[in-house]
Amino acid sequence: MDLNFTKEEEDFRLMAREWIGNHLPDTFKGRRQRSTRVERDTWYKALAAKGWLCAAWPKEHGGSGWSLAQQYIFRDEAANQGAPGNDMGVSMIGPMLIEYGSESQKKRYLPKIVAAEEMWCQGYSEPNAGSDLASLRLRAERHGDHYVLNGQKIWTSFANESDMIFILVRTDLNAKNQQSGISFVVSPINAPGIEIRPIRQITDESHFYETFFTDVKVPVENLIGEENAGWTLGKRVLAHERIATGAAEVFRQSLDRVRDLAMRTSVNGHHAIDEPVIRQRLAKLEMELGALKAVGFRSLTQLLRGQMPGPESSIVKLYGSELYQRIADLALDIQGPAAQVWDDPGYGDDSLWSKVAAGTRAVSIYSGTSEVQRNIISERVLGMPKG
Numbered sequence: 001m002d003l004n005f006t007k008e009e010e011d012f013r014l015m016a017r018e019w020i021g022n023h024l025p026d027t028f029k030g031r032r033q034r035s036t037r038v039e040r041d042t043w044y045k046a047l048a049a050k051g052w053l054c055a056a057w058p059k060e061h062g063g064s065g066w067s068l069a070q071q072y073i074f075r076d077e078a079a080n081q082g083a084p085g086n087d088m089g090v091s092m093i094g095p096m097l098i099e100y101g102s103e104s105q106k107k108r109y110l111p112k113i114v115a116a117e118e119m120w121c122q123g124y125s126e127p128n129a130g131s132d133l134a135s136l137r138l139r140a141e142r143h144g145d146h147y148v149l150n151g152q153k154i155w156t157s158f159a160n161e162s163d164m165i166f167i168l169v170r171t172d173l174n175a176k177n178q179q180s181g182i183s184f185v186v187s188p189i190n191a192p193g194i195e196i197r198p199i200r201q202i203t204d205e206s207h208f209y210e211t212f213f214t215d216v217k218v219p220v221e222n223l224i225g226e227e228n229a230g231w232t233l234g235k236r237v238l239a240h241e242r243i244a245t246g247a248a249e250v251f252r253q254s255l256d257r258v259r260d261l262a263m264r265t266s267v268n269g270h271h272a273i274d275e276p277v278i279r280q281r282l283a284k285l286e287m288e289l290g291a292l293k294a295v296g297f298r299s300l301t302q303l304l305r306g307q308m309p310g311p312e313s314s315i316v317k318l319y320g321s322e323l324y325q326r327i328a329d330l331a332l333d334i335q336g337p338a339a340q341v342w343d344d345p346g347y348g349d350d351s352l353w354s355k356v357a358a359g360t361r362a363v364s365i366y367s368g369t370s371e372v373q374r375n376i377i378s379e380r381v382l383g384m385p386k387g
């Protein structure tokens, strides 16, 4: 594909840059800490008011009508200025509902995502079902016009700040294989019987939760797709998630900050950026980021041809998440002993790097670990035999 942008696209970039500059709340500019729902809502609502929040969706469901190049440019500019990523409603469940939801489900859920009124979280993982997700056990028993859910999910990100949860549940204990006994349902996160408990993370924060289900009633109309056919839907959501997690524009700002750090930090009487080893590592990371962008363009081409993301999204996820870790590790190496300071206002923003680096460990775990991505790439992209 042609990697050059047209004059119109470059004009669009200038428009996007200016609009984002005027509307992105100052709290996001230059920050490396997670934002709160209230802060994110301000930004999402500004986008929603323009019809730009669900930019990638088809126009009839509330999409922007932008070309793929324009969507890419807008995301790029937003990330460059520090804008938060999309909610799971926009990037994961929405596209899946457009593909598989019934008309009444689309009518119920999509407009609230488009208007930034409902935020979503993901109930997939269980204490004994992470990489081996198909072994999940949260039970959903049909009782007339509703299901009754009992069991536990874990690592539910943003459960405390979400309105809705999409859940993989087991509806058939006697299915011929694990995958075919799974269904996909949605529920308000505050439904009676759902209890969330925070989990303390390595960064000393709690962004994810244990989620317990005790006799939770879920109306049958909240089943997405067919009963016992939820596995395909669940995997489709993951493919959307992996592209979002590994996208190059997400890491652009981090690499810029490391370069800035190298230009300011003194080492042996000169700036770190003047050390050949540091310069080489920065240059290598720039090239890696460029390569990731090129792989992202490949996914874009696929979407241009009307195809949905498939196992190739694992390449973006694997490469992107490990690249992010290498970027953060370079910041720690530039800081040397100062990297031991942990989020101390007395040392300013630079004292956040150790926390950021600890946080990047999670990226190669969520949305499927790096080992699992390598398995998918080898078996389903390269066609190699199962190990």
Ligand SMILES: Cc1cc2nc3c(=O)[nH]c(=O)nc-3n(C[C@H](O)[C@H](O)[C@H](O)COP(=O)(O)OP(=O)(O)OC[C@H]3O[C@@H](n4cnc5c(N)ncnc54)[C@H](O)[C@@H]3O)c2cc1C
Pocket: 121, 122, 123, 124, 125, 126, 127, 128, 129, 130, 131, 132, 154, 155, 156, 157, 158, 208, 362, 363, 365, 366, 367, 368, 369, 370, 371, 372, 375
């Ligand atoms: C920050 C964060 C946020 C998350 N948010 C959510 C969320 O919102 N919703 C949700 O449902 N889940 C979420 N998760 C859970 C995440 O999807 C799981 O942690 C992940 O799928 C791995 O599962 P596990 O933790 O059970 O590890 P395990 O599956 O037990 O894996 C342990 C180790 O074994 C390796 N391994 C396992 N199987 C294989 C294999 N077949 N081949 C090679 N190696 C293998 C893994 O790579 C890993 O190193 C989140 C996780 C994190 C860290």
